[in-house]
Amino acid sequence: MQNPYIPYPVEVIKIITEVDTKDIKTFRFKFVNPEDEAKFSYIPGQFGELSIYGKGESPIGIASSPTQKGYVEFTVQKAGVVTSALHEMEEGTLMGLRGPLGNSWPIEYLEGKNIVIVGGGFAFTTLRSLINYMIFEDNRKRFGKITIIYGARNPGLLIYKDELEAWQKRDDLNVNITVDKGDATWKGREGFVPAVCKEVAPSAENAVTVICGPPVMIRFTLPVFFDLGFSKENIITSLEMRMKCGIGKCGRCNVGSKYVCKDGPVFSLAELDKLTKEY
Amino acid sequence: MEKRLIKKNTLTGIAGKMADEFKVWAPVKQEENVIFSPLEKNEQPFFAYLNSKNAPKQIFFPHTETLMKYTSTPKGMVFAAEENKADKTVLFGVRPCDAHSFALLDMLFDQEKYKDQYYINKRNNTTVITLACVEPPYATCFCTSVDGEPVDDKGADILITDIGDNYLVEFVTPKGEKLANYFGETKADAAAETKKKEIAEKAKQAIKSKIPAHEIKPILDVNFENPIWATIHGKCLACGTCTWMCPTCHCFDISDEVKGNDGVRIRSWDSCMFPLFTKETSGHNPRTSQKERWRQRVMHKFKYYVDNFNAIACVGCGRCVMSCPVNLDIRKVVEDIAKIK
Structure with missing residues (x-):
């Protein structure tokens, strides 16, 4: 039996700097032992412990979709000891990965429904996993209308810019990108995420919204969805806490x-209501 | 299972004989204290003790243990080896409350989905021999309030009870029975069993400290925001001694240590009493003061563990009561919670 504390060996095969401030990067890993890829069989919304020997571990949401074979991706902000060490790494470096950990976005529950994805800033990573999973050729017909509302403080802080562009070109996605404040070259929408949600006003009928973002965004976005008629069962989010073992x-x-x-980390608002507010 | 009688002066010899075959952890005197320690060659265990200063959970869940080793290569640090050693061990003379704690820790470390192989490996390789408390050792003992008894075989493979002239030896599990040949040939008679029952009942009655540990569960369920939580922690120093001494506290940290080209990943005890325990990299801390930390400690033991495993995570050993430098007494806390209307 797999010892849950022992990481799989992985190699950094690609590093993408996502933002102008250069402190958010996407790391693409390849499993050193090809058989480990199947053992790391994940569902969007799960996370992994990025393990840098000599530094420690950091729990990070999986940013790639399981439909993308041959690698797994994590988008990481440089913040503490482990993530700072990760940001110093070069392609070709070996490190460790534990997981997949936690529950996931409730894929089966989402099937057959209209999906509204709401993301803010850097907390868009596991939502990106979910989007790429849902729009994958074989999966797209399992989901209804897909609306995406994603915002960042400024254009330079939007992550996954190439994908955002590609999604906007698709006719089976309603993509709404916004920034709090644009710059000289920004031609897109300006405004806070809650305001854009109000404007886009997705129908609550047979719909589920999946929301991830900074607490302040979530606080102002929730009332918008209540007004639109979304029930607490149909508002889903993901929590973050300090973690070590990842296995309870x-x-x-x-x-x-x-x-x-x-x-967790995924809970519906109805489930969160039953928990204490200690997060 | 089988029961035998042994002469009272034979216990030390049996422990010594076992030490030829096993690593034997037994109570030994160290300055003022009695602690559990592996017996050195010809070292005498000290069975006339009340209870050990330290909880014997460290045998399965050491204060610090290495999980794995790694080494540097030109492409970065890589995994070298898993560290998961467990000697064939006998834990000789543990008190029933502490043996009870092993049954509680098993629920957490040996769950269906995630198995903690470091704990399980040591547990599987260890035979637990409980020495019953025929007289409750301390006024702070409250095992009978938390599903324990002073003469009890919970978590034990062998239970030894002083019945006056002899010790009654009961083999509780097949693992315990494998050591039967250490305990002579004398089968226990019905009189010995009757005597044990009398002694057990008397010992139970002698536990005077009682707390409403079960009664507070429904109160805790609905009182997360009760003003009482602001009244408990005032004198707490956040020293963590209560969690260090506790036989059921299991929170840990994982950290890395590097020396030269090699390193180890270790886990060490941690404590919900420490401010940094839940502090996130961003600076956000969901438990901002000792008030929230004390609430966590009480909730974890008397509500969350019950929710998750249907068992109270306290064995009533009283170590936290005796060791707290400011006399913060969990029995009083539980009593006060029980009074919430």
């Missing part, structure tokens, strides 16, 4: 009786 043993990421690492 080390005892620090609990919210009430639930461990965010094992029972």
